[in-house]
Amino acid sequence: MVEEKGHPNGIDEQPATDAKPKAGEDLDHRVSRRKLLVTGVGVMSGAIAATVGVPAIFYVAGPAQEQGGEQDWIRLGTASSIETGTQTLMKATVERRAGYLTTTEELSVFVSTENGADFVALSNICTHLGCRVRWVDDQNAFFCPCHNAVFGPDGTVLEGPPPRPLDRFETKVEDGQIFIRRT
Amino acid sequence: MATRFGDWLNERSGWRAAYTMVFLRKIPKINWAYTLGSATLFAMIIQIVTGILLTLYYVPDPQLAYASVGYITNELPFGWLIRGLHHWGASAMVLLVVLHMVRVIIYGAYKYPREFTWITGVALLLLTFSFGFTGYLLPWDQRAYWATVVGTQIGEVTPVVGDTLRAVMLGGEEISGLTLSRFYGAHVWVLPSVLLLLVGIHIYLVIRNGITSVPKRGE
Numbered sequence: 536m537v538e539e540k541g542h543p544n545g546i547d548e549q550p551a552t553d554a555k556p557k558a559g560e561d562l563d564h565r566v567s568r569r570k571l572l573v574t575g576v577g578v579m580s581g582a583i584a585a586t587v588g589v590p591a592i593f594y595v596a597g598p599a600q601e602q603g604g605e606q607d608w609i610r611l612g613t614a615s616s617i618e619t620g621t622q623t624l625m626k627a628t629v630e631r632r633a634g635y636l637t638t639t640e641e642l643s644v645f646v647s648t649e650n651g652a653d654f655v656a657l658s659n660i661c662t663h664l665g666c667r668v669r670w671v672d673d674q675n676a677f678f679c680p681c682h683n684a685v686f687g688p689d690g691t692v693l694e695g696p697p698p699r700p701l702d703r704f705e706t707k708v709e710d711g712q713i714f715i716r717r718t
Numbered sequence: 719m720a721t722r723f724g725d726w727l728n729e730r731s732g733w734r735a736a737y738t739m740v741f742l743r744k745i746p747k748i749n750w751a752y753t754l755g756s757a758t759l760f761a762m763i764i765q766i767v768t769g770i771l772l773t774l775y776y777v778p779d780p781q782l783a784y785a786s787v788g789y790i791t792n793e794l795p796f797g798w799l800i801r802g803l804h805h806w807g808a809s810a811m812v813l814l815v816v817l818h819m820v821r822v823i824i825y826g827a828y829k830y831p832r833e834f835t836w837i838t839g840v841a842l843l844l845l846t847f848s849f850g851f852t853g854y855l856l857p858w859d860q861r862a863y864w865a866t867v868v869g870t871q872i873g874e875v876t877p878v879v880g881d882t883l884r885a886v887m888l889g890g891e892e893i894s895g896l897t898l899s900r901f902y903g904a905h906v907w908v909l910p911s912v913l914l915l916l917v918g919i920h921i922y923l924v925i926r927n928g929i930t931s932v933p934k935r936g937e
């Protein structure tokens with residue numbers, strides 16, 4: 536330890552020159568003790584802030600990286616129950632995981648078929664602002680009660696504000712059961 | 719550039735005088751034991767930062783608290799680190815605050831004119847313990863539950879008001895969701911507000927009265 540003399544820790548910016556300068560030493564370029572300490576404290580604080588701060592960014596962003604945890608293929612019901620020439624409303628509950636919470640959500644899908652083998656599954660959510668559309672057999676169309684949109688049986692927009700057709704699911708039939716998947 | 723901005727700001731705020739008063743003030747020749755108060759302060763800052771981060775995910779709901787803690791520890795990136803820092807930081811706080819107090823006792827630093835500094839210090843000690851007590855329940859596991867049973871039963875033996883005290887602490891006769899939410903409210907709102915206020919006063923007093931020098935033989 537360097538012996539302190541004269542100014543006991545006073546406010547002064549002079550280098551701590553208590554130690555005798557050694558022969559040939561460049562006095563002007565000696566770092567003052569204060570400067571060394573201030574820099575040291577600064578570097579250490581920065582390191583600690585980074586140790587907490589950088590992981591904190593990942594920690595905060597964590598859930599944004601997560602998948603919804605939704606099942607892949609969702610079973611709707613028996614394929615034989617779907618008649619040709621109309622729309623059959625089928626429901627399924629899907630589990631959704633958000634962090635520590637798993638919630639179940641009702642999914643309603645209009646399923647139709649022309650030949651009993653190929654199925655079309657349309658979401659019942661209006662592509663305008665998300666109201667639920669309903670099928671009217673007489674008119675052979677879907678109607679949205681919110682802003683009077685009309686969709687054709689294949690989901691195309693016939694009238695009203697929706698920007699795109701009804702969303703379609705991918706479908707498959709396995710052991711007489713019909714499954715859908717989001718595309 | 720930086721100095722010019724510093725000058726500009728100084729002219730309008732006088733921050734240099736404040737900086738000098740806080741960081742460049744004259745102090746006697748002291749030793750490492752005098753850093754314990756600052757160490758406690760530092761641990762407190764870590765607790766505040768990690769605690770705020772924990773509130774982003776923790777929910778004080780009896781159905782969800784345990785799961786949310788599990789999610790933080792096992793699933794979130796670096797959740798184990800944030801929670802670990804807060805967990806061990808709590809013990810560090812208690813240790814440091816006690817050591818700091820021991821230093822003040824050994825050096826007789828509580829004497830005139832620092833009695834009030836000491837009094838605010840005692841309040842800070844109790845606050846630190848209260849943080850530990852209220853925080854311990856929040857994970858809502860068996861250990862948390864039983865520690866709170868024990869803790870509140872200790873409160874119950876208080877003469878005359880014991881029963882009432884326990885009931886008020888728990889928000890009823892038994893530990894319930896009400897207990898959890900009031901412990902949470904205390905832990906993240908009530909205690910921190912009081913802590914910051916008291917730390918402010920404590921440090922103001924330390925600066926205003928100056929730090930004691932190491933007592934000499936026969937003093």
Ligand code: HEM
Nearest residue numbers: 752754755756758759819827835836839840842843929930
């Ligand atoms: C959250 C808790 C606390 C914090 C953040 C804190 C912070 C500080 C700081 C930074 C100092 C400057 C000197 C030093 O570091 O030793 C100090 C001094 C002091 N503290 Fe604390 N303190 C806390 C708790 C306590 C407790 C529990 C007591 C005693 C019951 C206490 C009594 C004092 C006294 C009397 C001084 C003046 C010492 C002197 O002038 O030499 N403090 N405190």
Ligand code: FES
Nearest residue numbers: 661663664679682
């Ligand atoms: S929400 Fe369906 S038309 Fe506007």
